[in-house]
Amino acid sequence: MVDHYAVLEKHLVAVDCVIFGYDIRDKELKLLLIRRRFEPELGKWSLPGGFVKKEEGVSEAARRVLYQLTGLKDVYMKQSYAWGDVHRDTGGRVITISHFALINTFELNPVMTEASAAHWRSISRIPELIFDHKKIVERAHYELKEGIKLKPVGFELLPEKFTLVQLQDLYEAIYQRKIDKRNFRKKIISMNLLEKLDEKEKETSKKGAYYYRFIPSKYDDFKRQGFYFSLDVQ
Amino acid sequence: MVDHYAVLEKHLVAVDCVIFGYDIRDKELKLLLIRRRFEPELGKWSLPGGFVKKEEGVSEAARRVLYQLTGLKDVYMKQSYAWGDVHRDTGGRVITISHFALINTFELNPVMTEASAAHWRSISRIPELIFDHKKIVERAHYELKEGIKLKPVGFELLPEKFTLVQLQDLYEAIYQRKIDKRNFRKKIISMNLLEKLDEKEKETSKKGAYYYRFIPSKYDDFKRQGFYFSLDVQ
């Protein structure tokens, strides 16, 4: 490629990933954080990130970072925001483009996360993070809350089969508030997005709760077209 | 500043501005476009843009580009999206961060725009644009439509005094559809955002229409907290 812009000033460009996970057992929305492995701020809590390479698109870079950390591909991922203050990174001028990703914590190989010194931390107990990473997380969490109203992305955080109770727990974890059970079910069912299976989950109750799964074709429609899922407050 | 990242690959980072303007006379939402002044694609239609400098934040760069083009400061401006495909710019690898800005076309000094070869073009008749600028515009227009539901940013496009008819015309230009007059007025008035003035605009009708202006303190509240302004379709 002919380079027409040879004389201009160049910048380091990074991607940072806000990786949300949901643990169906302890019903908490979590964030995958790492101990930083290079200077400055070596050893401090940080979002997983990396620098964009010469022959690599920005979203490719974000997927690469996620893959190297978790071994996962085909993950729901979305660009969040470009952070461009001159002094945001104390190690040099770095423009970072944050992304958020949704995975369910069971998909993740624990060996892998251990190797990369990654840890799940509950969204309600985030440790101190380097640079502007706290703001980056807050923005991503806000976008998750908004986004989940418009697209049924919440399912990305659940295993393939789940109960309505588990789905509601997830929404409560994301919004950090109680939701009315009957209204929640009414709304979700009326979307015709879910298929009731004949199987029950019987670990958490004697009666057992029916498993559901989302109907992939309907789910894809919703992801494209959007829907509106608003919630009452109690 | 110590540079810890000296050996890494650097990139050109640009900002592009999607500058929306509204012309109260012909009731059209417009876009400020320029003829590109350097290679490649010299002379073709393009969004106004520029490269981010070493000691300049990304949003500062966007404001600088807007200022150099229009002479305006204190403009409503918002980051839109980072475009990072390796081959999006045929002149070299450039990551661009698009922003959108709202101004009313009267604020703009015509001499200034002539000097910079900038032209207002109606949103419904956008010429062919270089690179991925069409996609950038589409995204910004979508964000404007969504954003105006949540924040009353529409006023940024109007002069200080405006009539309810003018305000409705603006919304119709943004959404490119008709809105019911009574419902529109009911909703806008119920927000207690507007102050009715004693003065009438008498150019477009014999009866004349009362001028309104937004109450700055209320407006600021709304900008911070958000509101929800949804519209009916006819």
Add this chain to the structure above:
DNA sequence: CCAAAAGTGTTAGGCTTACACCCATGC
């Protein structure tokens, strides 16, 4: 007096929300 634009209320239907009891089962 008439043309042209401004201004004004009401109603039906749908959606949101609040709320409490029965069901199934393992122990």
Add this chain to the structure above:
DNA sequence: GCATGGGTGTAAGCCTAACACTTTTGG
């Protein structure tokens, strides 16, 4: 048989959306 969590319906209020005529005044 009882403790535990799963599952179910209805009514009130609010918001949205559809709809048409009167007012003002310059020419």
